[in-house]
Amino acid sequence: MRLGLAANRLHHFGEDAALFRWLRACEGGIRELGLHLHTVGRTFDAIAASGLLADHAGLRRYPYGREGGLMKLVAEVVGLGEPERTLDGAIYLIDPVDPSSTFPEAVALKRQCVIHGKPFLATVASACDWIEMTRVDAGLAPDPAADRLHAFESQTLALIAHDAMKPQMLAYAAEHFDLLSRFARRVATGTTGQRLNELAWSRGWPQDQAWAHRYESGPMGGDAQIADLVLERRCQRAIFFEDPHVARQHEADIQLLERAVTTVTDDAVCMTSPAVAQRWATAAVARARRR
Template identity: 80%
Template sequence: MRMGLAANQLHHSHDDGALFRWLRACEAGIRELKLGLHAVGRTHDAIVRANMLVGYAPLRRYPYGREGGLMKLVAEVVGLDETERTLDGAIYLIDPVDPSSVFPEAVALKRQCVIHAKPFISTVASARDWVEMERIHAGLAPDPGADDLYATQTRTLALIAHDAMKPQMLAYAAEHFDLLSRFARRVATGTTGQRLNELAWSRGWPEGQQWVDRYQSGPMGGDAQIADLVLERRCQRAIFFEDPHVARQHEADIQLLERAVTTRTDETVCMTSPRVAARWAEAARVRSEK
């Protein structure tokens, strides 16, 4: 398995940067998985300076961002002829106030991950969660250091889907209803929330009792309301099925939610692909049985 790796300057410019917090938490798991990390120049150099992943052959250096390093990752997420130049996803630890986080190559990296149903990981919590998910799928014993990520009974889950993705969200919720019901609270934007409640009532959830707490629709500010929950540390996981093929009138609100998630990088997990969300659900089920 190969993942692109990049981090904005804030996240590797000091000893306790987000990149290093993730590596300290997950280096053992990275080595267990023999995870290939294709790291953009400054990110790679920071890892070497910090004496992390010492002697780890699957860590590869790419050019600096200004020399096209991030652009190469985008192409490799799409896939190139050479097998070794096809990535399974990308870890891009984003500083939401760094201008480079909205450069075309940064936006394209996420978009192509979503289009090709590959993980796009933008927070420390998401990166920790992904490594543990892959460890479980590899048959490894659960890492106690990741227990906080799976403490659903104390966490709030946001379920958001663009119009074209609402059927996939309903199918996902139906398939994993028992797991999602373990969360202390679920929230959703307008129409998605109503349809999820109707699904829950059809599954025996008490009539009149909401399975998800509904906020405004996305265009009317629901994304901003959920962003506020994230900023207040009252929402720790978001499953956000995005449609990358259409222009959205409330694009600024969507970006606001994404920025809130990356602001709370250590606390918030975000998944944007039905395939990745399903893989996480299966790992959560298996982990709970061990």
Template identity: 80%
Template sequence: MRLGLAANRLHHHTEDAALFRWLRACEPGIRELQLGLHAVGRTYDAIAAAGMLRGHDVLKRYPYGRDGGLMKLVAEVVGMEGAERHLDGAIYLIDPVDPSSIFPEAIALKRQCVIHGKPFLSTVASARDWVEMERLHAGLPADRGADVFHALESQTLALIAHDAMKPQMIAFAGEHFDVLSRFAHRVATGTTGQRLNELAWSRGWPQDRPWAERYQSGPMGGDAQIADRVLERRCQRVIFFEDPHVARQHEADIQLLERAVTTVTDEAVCMTSPAVARRWCVAAELRKP
């Protein structure tokens, strides 16, 4: 398995930066999984200067971002000739106030991960959670350092889906209803929330209370309402099924939610692919005490 790896300057500039917090927590798992990392120039240089991942032969250096390194990762997410030029997803630790995070290649990296059903991991929490998910699928014992991400009974989950993705969201919730019901609280935007509640009531959820608390629809501000919960550390996981093929009239609201998630990088996990979300639910079942 191979992932692209990039981090904005803030996230590798000091020894306690986000890139190094992730590596300190997950280096054993990275080695256990023999996870290939194709790292853009400055990100690779920062890892080498910190003396991390020494001897990890599947850490590869790519050009600096200004020389096309991030563009090459986008192409490899899509898939290039030869197994060595095929990525299974990307970790891009985003500084929400770094203008390079909205360069075309940065936006394309996320978009192609979504289109191809691959993980796009933009926060420390998401990257840590993904490594633990893959460890569990590999049959490895649970990492007690990742317990915080599986304390579902004390967490809030946000479920959001664009119009074309609502059927997939309802199918996903029906398939993994028991896992999603373990969360202390669930929130959703407008129509998605109503359809999720109807599903829950059909499954025997008490008719006098909602399974998911409904906010406004996305175009009417629901994404911003959920972003506020994320910023206040009152929403720990966001499952956001995006439709990358349509123009989004409320693009700014969606970007606001994505920016909120990256602002609280150590606390918020975000999944944008139905395939990744399903894989996580299976891992949550494997990890259940």
């Protein structure tokens, strides 16, 4: 399995930077899985200097970002007809106030991951969660250090879908209703929330109780309201079914939510496509059975 890897300077500057927190938490899993990390130049240099992943055969250096390293990762997410240069997803630890996070290659990396149903992991929590889910898929025993990410009964889950993706969100919620109902609280933007509640009521959820707390619709500020929950660390996981093929009138609101997630990088997991969310749900159920 191969992932692209890049981190903004903030996240590899200093021994307690986000990149190193992720590696310390997941180095064992990376080695167990034999994970290949196609790593942009400065991020690779920082890992080498830290001594983490020493002698790991899967760590591969790419050019600096200014020399096209990130652009090469975009091409490899799409696929180049060479198995050894096809990525299964990307980890890009974003500094939310670094303008490079809005450069075309950074935006394209996320967009192509979403289009191709591959994980785009922009936070420490998301990257840790993905490693644990991949370990579970491989039949390995759950890592107790990852338990905090799976304490769903004390967490809030955000469920958000663009218009074209609402049917897929409803189908997903119907398929995984029991798992999603384990969360202490669910929140959603306007229309998505209403449809999710109607689904829940049809499944026997008490008619006088909302299964998902509804905020405003996205264009009316619902994304911003949920972003505030994330910033206050009152929303720990977001499933956001994005439609990458249409222009979005409320693009700034969506970016606000995405930046909120990366601001609290150790505390928020975000999944941005049905394929990734499906894989998480399957692994989460399997993990719970093995505990």
